[in-house]
Amino acid sequence: MLRQFPSMFNTDQPRGKHRFSTPAPCIVKRTDFHICVVSEPCQLTPKVSEELELAYAGPGKRMLSVPDNLKHDEVII
DSSP, rough: TTOOHHHHOOOOSSSOOOOOOOOOOOOOOOEEEEEEEHHHOOSSSHHHHHHHHHHHOOOOOEEEEETTOOOGOOOOO
16 A cells, blocks of 8 residues: 555655644844943043943943834834
8 A cells, every 4th residue: 555655654744734834033133332321411432541430330331232123213212
């Protein structure tokens, strides 16, 4: 019987109908920003000596990762 009906007796393949395929994971591209965390709002980037003081105090330089599909309304400062 195996020679006459090979697909019927093949045990390598799973049986039954595959009605729904599993969705592929969505890959979201991200953009990285290097920011300086300071104690008060400022317009200029801190000098190297000030960055060192901030790093010792705790805040210092950080990396912010933002998804590319983020809308302007979703950004909260």
